Amino acid sequence: MKRWYKRSLAAVLTVAMLIPAAAVSAAESKAELSYSVTKQAAEAKAALLTSSYGVSSVQYALFDQGRIVVSGQAGINDEQGQLPLTNETVYGIGSVSKVYTAAAVMTLVDEGKLELDKPLVNYLPEFTMKDSRYKQITPRMLLNHSSGLNGSSLTNAFLFEDNDSYPHDQLLDSLAQQELKADPGAYSVYSNDSFTLAELLVEEVSGMSFTDYIHQYITKPLGLSHTQTSGDGLDNDKMAALYSPLKKGQMPSEVVNVIGTGGIYSTAEELAIFGGVFAGYEGTVLSKKSVSLMGEEEYKRGLWPEEGSDMFAYGLGWDSVSLFPFGDYDMKALSKGGDTLFYHAQLIVLPEQGMAAAVLSSGGASTYNGVFAADLLLQALKERGKIDELPAPKSFGEPKAAQLPQEQLKYGGLYAGTSQVYKIDLDSEGKLLLSSASQPAAGSVEYIYTENGDYISADGMMKARFVEEKNGNVYLWTSDYLQLPGIGQTKLSHYAMEKLGPNAITDATAKAWEKRDGKLYYVVSEKFSSVLYLQNTGMAIHLLDEAPGYVMDQKITGPNSSRSDISIPAMSGRDHSPLQFYSENGIEYGKSQGSVMISEDGVSAIYAGKKSRVTIADNGFARWFKIPEAAAGKMLTVSRPAQSSFAVYDAAGTCVYFSQVEDNREVELPVNGKIVFAGDPGSVFQISLR
Numbered sequence: 083m084k085r086w087y088k089r090s091l092a093a094v095l096t097v098a099m100l101i102p103a104a105a106v107s108a109a110e111s112k113a114e115l116s117y118s119v120t121k122q123a124a125e126a127k128a129a130l131l132t133s134s135y136g137v138s139s140v141q142y143a144l145f146d147q148g149r150i151v152v153s154g155q156a157g158i159n160d161e162q163g164q165l166p167l168t169n170e171t172v173y174g175i176g177s178v179s180k181v182y183t184a185a186a187v188m189t190l191v192d193e194g195k196l197e198l199d200k201p202l203v204n205y206l207p208e209f210t211m212k213d214s215r216y217k218q219i220t221p222r223m224l225l226n227h228s229s230g231l232n233g234s235s236l237t238n239a240f241l242f243e244d245n246d247s248y249p250h251d252q253l254l255d256s257l258a259q260q261e262l263k264a265d266p267g268a269y270s271v272y273s274n275d276s277f278t279l280a281e282l283l284v285e286e287v288s289g290m291s292f293t294d295y296i297h298q299y300i301t302k303p304l305g306l307s308h309t310q311t312s313g314d315g316l317d318n319d320k321m322a323a324l325y326s327p328l329k330k331g332q333m334p335s336e337v338v339n340v341i342g343t344g345g346i347y348s349t350a351e352e353l354a355i356f357g358g359v360f361a362g363y364e365g366t367v368l369s370k371k372s373v374s375l376m377g378e379e380e381y382k383r384g385l386w387p388e389e390g391s392d393m394f395a396y397g398l399g400w401d402s403v404s405l406f407p408f409g410d411y412d413m414k415a416l417s418k419g420g421d422t423l424f425y426h427a428q429l430i431v432l433p434e435q436g437m438a439a440a441v442l443s444s445g446g447a448s449t450y451n452g453v454f455a456a457d458l459l460l461q462a463l464k465e466r467g468k469i470d471e472l473p474a475p476k477s478f479g480e481p482k483a484a485q486l487p488q489e490q491l492k493y494g495g496l497y498a499g500t501s502q503v504y505k506i507d508l509d510s511e512g513k514l515l516l517s518s519a520s521q522p523a524a525g526s527v528e529y530i531y532t533e534n535g536d537y538i539s540a541d542g543m544m545k546a547r548f549v550e551e552k553n554g555n556v557y558l559w560t561s562d563y564l565q566l567p568g569i570g571q572t573k574l575s576h577y578a579m580e581k582l583g584p585n586a587i588t589d590a591t592a593k594a595w596e597k598r599d600g601k602l603y604y605v606v607s608e609k610f611s612s613v614l615y616l617q618n619t620g621m622a623i624h625l626l627d628e629a630p631g632y633v634m635d636q637k638i639t640g641p642n643s644s645r646s647d648i649s650i651p652a653m654s655g656r657d658h659s660p661l662q663f664y665s666e667n668g669i670e671y672g673k674s675q676g677s678v679m680i681s682e683d684g685v686s687a688i689y690a691g692k693k694s695r696v697t698i699a700d701n702g703f704a705r706w707f708k709i710p711e712a713a714a715g716k717m718l719t720v721s722r723p724a725q726s727s728f729a730v731y732d733a734a735g736t737c738v739y740f741s742q743v744e745d746n747r748e749v750e751l752p753v754n755g756k757i758v759f760a761g762d763p764g765s766v767f768q769i770s771l772r
Contacts, residue, residue, distance in 0.1 A: 117151050120144065120461040127454050128156035130568045137446035138325045139167050143350035144458050145358045145438040150351050152458065160323045160332055172308055172347050173322045173442035174338060175427040176420025179346035180277045182296060184225045184399025185359070186284045188372035189299050195287050198222040206286050208254055209279070213261035221283060223266050224276040225398040226380035230262040233657035234274040237607055237676040240423055242334040242742050244611040245312045249340050253278050256676045263658045269384035269651040270396045274343045281342025292341050303367050306352045312337045312345040322444045324424040326616065333743050336424045336613055344422060350440045357431045357438025360416060377403050377416055377433060385551065385651050387559050389575040394652045405430065406573040407473045419448035423613050428452040432459060435468065453570040475571050476563050478545045481530040481538035486512040490531070493548040496628055497558055497579035498635035499654035503626060504579055506558065514546065520624050555649060556581035576652045585631030587638050594641035595633065598623040603672045603679035606703035610727040610760035611742055618735035621679055636661065680706060688713055688757055696759045696767040704760035713771060714753040721768040726761025
């Protein structure tokens with residue numbers, strides 16, 4: 083295994099040598115500032131995250147005027163205390179990797195090897211799709227999320243201690259079978275596949291592997307000796323430990339095998355130093371022009387709601403180029419968050435202030451890290467005298483009810499976001515009731531109509547309005563102040579959902595889907611090391627009486643197919659996953675974005691006798707079994723090949739044992755549970771029950 087671990091001081095000194103002399107002088111002039119108040123605030127918030135927000139460990143760093151001025155960590159790294167948590171502990175940064183990918187593309191732009199607005203096929207001729215509009219996609223559209231790609235082809239992307247390049251290697255084949263969900267450039271909506279495609283673009287143009295390119299053009303020039311990719315082969319002893327409520331003790335390392343999308347690993351200090359590239363120190367790896375281009379308001383090129391600084395306002399690679407609350411201080415702020423299944427990350431850069439903050443964690447959420455990182459910056463700005471006061475918590479105020487205009491009633495009905503259907507009821511008293519159409523027992527959120535045409539929640543923290551867009555669609559726009567007690571506040575404003583129209587289908591098509599209603603389909607295409615086996619891997623088919631012709635947000639397009647056509651920018655319209663069904667040997671399977679699932683009708687009962695065996699077929703599909711009453715309560719022992727695994731689930735679908743993360747042991751079979759066996763074709767599992 084390669085080891086990239088050197089002292090972080092060397093990384094800081096490398097940056098110091100590369101930044102302009104004037105900036106170094108500025109850093110030296112600030113040497114007398116101790117940042118003591120910022121350090122105390124950071125320590126308190128880190129302790130709160132690990133005690134009250136489900137965070138196992140957190141690591142943070144603040145880069146200011148050319149150097150790391152604050153850094154620290156809190157929580158546990160391993161329960162035995164053998165791997166201490168330090169500033170050199172490495173975390174997965176998830177989708178913050180996209181900023182590295184965008185930077186890699188921009189280095190090629192700087193070298194004149196590609197142009198942002200030329201067709202992608204000019205540089206990646208093997209790229210093709212069923213939809214001819216793919217020829218209009220440009221590198222810029224990949225980086226600003228406006229390519230029109232469906233979203234995420236992530237089969238075997240998240241594995242335990244396994245850096246299989248399958249999702250990278252098969253992407254072009256997968257895209258060749260897909261159509262676009264929107265005209266390229268029509269609007270920006272979060273797209274993982276766009277950045278895996280950008281990874282392939284870098285490789286094709288440079289003639290290098292993406293991992294080698296990142297090291298040669300980004301990590302080595304910046305002295306980032308701890309920053310690596312899943313392609314390097316990760317050293318588990320250097321990684322932040324992972325924990326799950328589904329398993330006692332430490333988990334194996336999680337490996338994300340779509341590097342350009344989310345497969346880079348780093349420390350908070352090195353991530354903050356990388357952020358310094360965009361904080362006034364452009365000469366290190368990118369030209370000043372490219373740094374500026376990455377921070378432009380790309381989201382405004384297509385459909386987008388009108389609103390100020392927020393969590394989502396896409397640049398090139400950035401989630402936001404106008405982050406709350408920095409706009410209230412007339413400061414530009416760039417941000418990018420990242421979430422894998424276990425790691426969470428946030429990078430915020432204040433380009434005009436020469437500052438960057440990074441927060442990484444095992445457990446929690448990138449939203450928590452983002453609020454923490456923003457507070458780090460705000461505390462330091464106040465300590466430097468750049469702002470007078472820290473921001474006070476905001477709200478929209480107590481709503482004053484107004485008479486609901488009659489024309490507002492037309493906006494009631496069913497709305498959808500990705501994989502979600504909502505019901506909106508409006509009454510003459512001016513109340514808007516928002517509920518889940520598929521889970522009505524979950525209750526509803528109530529808004530009150532006010533005289534300026536907005537609906538506001540009783541606590542004043544949420545605001546909504548209906549918008550009829552130029553594309554003819556009706557959206558519910560919402561704006562929420564998200565308050566994290568003891569940590570801070572952030573803001574999310576977006577088109578949360580789109581009004582559904584009618585979708586007429588034939589009787590034959592309706593009957594075909596009615597047979598699937600309420601059934602579960604289990605993933606069979608994931609590798610034995612897949613992290614997903616620790617989750618509930620069943621997909622439920624739900625038809626709603628209120629939405630004939632739909633399966634959740636997707637329009638039913640035939641007896642064996644469905645497809646979503648919601649057009650929502652930002653996040654609520656991400657990851658379209660068209661469904662296709664087919665039968666093989668009398669068993670129905672479903673396909674979606676490269677994943678294959680088997681109907682529960684094709685899942686037989688495990689043999690309840692003392693001895694049996696299970697063999698993986700030539701197609702390599704995982705094999706699922708029901709636990710019959712005769713086997714429930716018995717103790718299961720499995721002898722299996724090295725490259726294989728099995729998992730046991732209870733009646734609710736919760737994983738109670740997964741051999742990839744636990745030592746071999748007897749497992750009590752739960753009533754009405756399931757078992758899955760996964761491995762290479764021909765793998766044989768010897769099963770004993772007692």
